[in-house]
Amino acid sequence: MNDLIDNDIDEFEMPDPRLVRSDDIGDDERLIVDIEGFEGPLDVLLALSRTQKVDLKRISILELVKQYLEFVNKARALRLELAADYLVMAAWLAYLKSRLLLPEEDNEDELSAEELAARLTYQLERLNAIRERAAILMSRNQIGRDIFPRGAPEPVIVTRHHTYELSIYELLKAYAEHKTREAVADIRIHKRAVYTLDQAIDRLSDMLGLALDWTDLEQFLPQNIKDQQMAKSIKASMFSASLEMAKMGKADLVQKQIFGPLFIRGRKQEEEEDNG
Amino acid sequence: MDKQEQMRICEALLFASDRPLSSIALAEQLPEGSDPDAILAELQQKYEHSGVNLVEVAGKWMFQTASDLSFLLRKEEEKERKLSRAAVETLAIVAYHQPVTRAEIEEIRGVTVSKGTLDVLMEAVWIRPLGRRRTPGRPMTYGTTEDFLVQFGLNSVKDLPGLAELKAAGFLDNVNTSRLNLLGDEGPDEEQPDLPMDDDESSSEEQVIS
């Protein structure tokens, strides 16, 4: 454990070799970029946050954003090929920076800038924590490296004898079944239960006339269908029918979230005129 | 380093090594002036009555399971298994149609017969190769064994009920017997005697589980 704490301190006090800063050099030369050495934007952010030499919880996000944007600009100036995720992170951080600097408006739909910053800190802390655990794990005594199992194991030799259970009845039955199959060679293909698209459109048209407001498409499905095959077919056809009717301008469709319920509303000719 | 520690080191080295070690090789890991032979002698004594012994083989040393316990490393397993449907049907076809080749079994069953199916039946010693047929390709023919007759309490394969009897016994309900080729199923066909086999058979598999 002591080793580990030492390591930690080392890492805090030593600048990340991939990010060399030197005060002797001019401003634009300060950040030496080794993009190859990093594993994605979070890795860069974590390395940069270390240069602040404070607890991750207390890092200055604004400073971090500045450093990151500097890093990305530097990399671009050197014409290093930056992967898209570095750029996405840069764009997001620029956005965060502007939010942090501007007075916050109350907006229920959006997270506050502080909340966003806290999330970024959380992600950095989480990555940092798992890295520390990885280091502890790898420094454990490992089999084959520090500790060894028996070098010349003596194998257990298993001789297997199989016995099979079979009665004359089963033997004869098998032969009879074989003969039965041979004799009855008619092939029957079962008719699949299908709810046709035409049926679905008819049903939906009729029912949409009755419903006044947005209604879950599920409500229009015929109920109490026992046959699974049929139930699936109904669902598929009714869905197709809803699309078809939307295309024909006879209905509106709304789905608020992925895999969420599909809402449908009839669109009457006169309504269109009223609204239009 | 005290002697106890030297013993521990030798113990670990011998345990972890994948081959026997000479006392010279062990001495290299011990402090100058140690006496590996004395340590080995002491270790040997320590393990004398254990489940594992330290033995000297060709001038080198290794741990080995005590000889009176070597039975532990050799196990006989009696496993009862259920035959697959394909195997039962194949067995029935061999019984009724012997001597029969694999191609013929496939033709009768209408599906390919995997090698595993025949292997299982041979392992159970219920069918055996009878010899090669004197036809192009010299295909192997199969028939049933003594064990097969014993298993099913038959005196000979001729005692197997014919189709008409099967029908009478209710095995072939719902089948129009006239559609069955009765003639083809009345016991084994007369055939030229098959050639004797050259290769020998082995039945029990040996498997090393490490």
Add this chain to the structure above:
Amino acid sequence: MDKQEQMRICEALLFASDRPLSSIALAEQLPEGSDPDAILAELQQKYEHSGVNLVEVAGKWMFQTASDLSFLLRKEEEKERKLSRAAVETLAIVAYHQPVTRAEIEEIRGVTVSKGTLDVLMEAVWIRPLGRRRTPGRPMTYGTTEDFLVQFGLNSVKDLPGLAELKAAGFLDNVNTSRLNLLGDEGPDEEQPDLPMDDDESSSEEQVIS
């Protein structure tokens, strides 16, 4: 059979194997009514100060060289699988977060997981697919293997170092896998039990004495 003899049998079986054996597997070799756990405890004590120790890993038992002798036995060379940083980190994430999907690993590391990374860990038999999660897309989840526990001398994943601290700090909470979760405000997915795998799961678990 006296207790001495039962100890010798367990000793021989454990010594002969380079993999851990369960007390159940050992009990099968002992007379009815024996107490393998008591025997194991006694054996463990017998070897406590030897160069070889009896240790409990992955809920099973095996002999290993004493950890304080690693200075002597340590093999730096060839065999050491040099894992990439990405692989080490991925292994830690799988270990602490299991069952975990690939998308979640990517979320935590902030970078896509290259195909080779999981392959390397699966080839080393340290991680394995656990089954599919009951969420849209039915993503495969991963977890660690028995070999992983043996490799790092852990009795179970509950013994992972610092697990409680990670949990207390909230770092093991459900990983939001909307790649840029910084932007979105999706609540964490409801963790649903993972589906069992359809195909046979890795056999490494039941490979001992069968």
